[in-house]
Amino acid sequence: MLTLFLTKMSQTKDTKMTIPVMNLPWVESPFFEQIFSQLNLDNETRKFVKQFAEQGYVIIDDLGIENIGEIIDRIVNNLTPIYGDKGKVESAWIYYDRIQDAWTFNQDVKEIATAPKIINLLKILYQREPIPFQTLNFRFGTEQSTHSDSIHFSSVPARFMCGVWIALEDIDANNGPLHYYPGSHKLPIFDLNDLGITGSYQNKPYDIYPVYEEFLQSLIEHNGLEKVELYVKKGQALIWAANLLHGGSPVLDKNRTRYSQVTHYYFSDCMYYIPLLSDPFLHRIHFKEVKNMLTEEVVNHIYNGEKLEVNSEEYEVERLKFELLQFQEQLAKYRPIAIQSQDEVNVLKPQLQTVESELEKLRSQLYNSKTELELLKSQNQVIEAELERLRTKLYGIINN
Numbered sequence: 253m254l255t256l257f258l259t260k261m262s263q264t265k266d267t268k269m270t271i272p273v274m275n276l277p278w279v280e281s282p283f284f285e286q287i288f289s290q291l292n293l294d295n296e297t298r299k300f301v302k303q304f305a306e307q308g309y310v311i312i313d314d315l316g317i318e319n320i321g322e323i324i325d326r327i328v329n330n331l332t333p334i335y336g337d338k339g340k341v342e343s344a345w346i347y348y349d350r351i352q353d354a355w356t357f358n359q360d361v362k363e364i365a366t367a368p369k370i371i372n373l374l375k376i377l378y379q380r381e382p383i384p385f386q387t388l389n390f391r392f393g394t395e396q397s398t399h400s401d402s403i404h405f406s407s408v409p410a411r412f413m414c415g416v417w418i419a420l421e422d423i424d425a426n427n428g429p430l431h432y433y434p435g436s437h438k439l440p441i442f443d444l445n446d447l448g449i450t451g452s453y454q455n456k457p458y459d460i461y462p463v464y465e466e467f468l469q470s471l472i473e474h475n476g477l478e479k480v481e482l483y484v485k486k487g488q489a490l491i492w493a494a495n496l497l498h499g500g501s502p503v504l505d506k507n508r509t510r511y512s513q514v515t516h517y518y519f520s521d522c523m524y525y526i527p528l529l530s531d532p533f534l535h536r537i538h539f540k541e542v543k544n545m546l547t548e549e550v551v552n553h554i555y556n557g558e559k560l561e562v563n564s565e566e567y568e569v570e571r572l573k574f575e576l577l578q579f580q581e582q583l584a585k586y587r588p589i590a591i592q593s594q595d596e597v598n599v600l601k602p603q604l605q606t607v608e609s610e611l612e613k614l615r616s617q618l619y620n621s622k623t624e625l626e627l628l629k630s631q632n633q634v635i636e637a638e639l640e641r642l643r644t645k646l647y648g649i650i651n652n
């Protein structure tokens with residue numbers, strides 16, 4: 253099967269093509285129809301390419317792997333005991349029902365992710381070397397809201413990324429099928445900056461992620477996009493384009509599993525980064541270290557053919573510096589207030605002391621007055637008794 257045919261063609265002098273060679277996957281090129289019409293492809297390839305270019309996805313009935321049924325059963329059996337854990341296992345991450353990069357310890361997962369048939373199909377679609385760089389294994393439907401993988405994994409030039417999703421058991425409406433919106437890959441790629449949000453240096457980017465998800469829902473409604481759920485049999489697969497909107501539908505039957513495996517692919521000769529955490533115009537790009545499963549090597553970042561040194565840790569250092577700066581700013585803001593408060597305390601303290609001694613004086617005056625009052629009261633009683641005695645005496649005299 254023809255794979256990397258396009259570069260050769262566009263370089264051939266005697267070709268009729270006068271089509272600009274663009275920094276875009278040819279299946280996403282504005283010149284796709286012209287390129288396509290001039291290529292001599294067999295019918296099967298034509299159908300495959302056209303479906304992907306127009307719809308942004310294609311369903312693959314078999315991965316071309318012998319004993320695929322046994323391989324899938326082994327994956328399910330071997331991963332089942334570790335689902336539910338949380339933590340890092342060598343280079344893999346287990347997060348309850350999601351295992352990231354099981355390919356690093358499970359040969360069967362890797363075999364599916366690097367299946368030669370898929371690699372060849374991706375070469376046809378992208379005309380560059382596919383780089384399988386991440387696997388995700390799920391045991392239940394993810395119920396993940398609709399998104400474009402382009403906000404998580406992007407490239408320069410854009411759109412050199414895709415996902416391949418394989419059913420590890422039969423999927424129907426009840427066990428949380430994958431869903432997607434045919435043709436949505438043709439929309440512009442949106443990131444947080446398009447929504448007026450600065451995403452870089454976020455400590456918890458997923459706190460702001462719902463804003464993006466809600467935006468996509470509005471976009472879908474506004475464009476009248478149609479949702480399709482993927483009901484496939486064990487072993488069938490779906491390839492989706494970088495910007496195809498997709499997600500996980502609700503799990504209607506909570507007793508059902510939905511074993512599945514996704515591989516994310518980049519393509520050679522690009523720069524790779526995470527838009528969700530980047531603001532290129534603030535010089536903040538979260539470059540991604542990309543390890544190619546096929547070679548087990550970290551790939552080069554390349555810009556227009558030129559290899560660039562990219563330090564993925566630099567971003568983290570800069571982010572921490574930024575955080576420190578913010579702390580310092582807060583400190584600078586509150587310090588004068590604190591100093592002022594201290595000054596005020598210093599002024600108020602003697603005033604308080606004066607008031608307190610005054611209060612003490614008044615208190616003792618009050619005490620003295622009280623004793624005086626008691627004294628007068630008892631004198632008064634003596635006088636009144638004397639008066640009463642004299643009064644009685646006087647009445648006695650008068651009455652006699």
Ligand SMILES: O=C(O)CCC(=O)C(=O)O
Binds near residue numbers: 395500
């Ligand atoms: O499997 C799913 O439900 C969604 C997976 C997904 O969105 C992805 O791996 O990019």
Ligand SMILES: [Fe+2]
Binds near residue numbers: 399400401415498
């Ligand atoms: Fe995704």
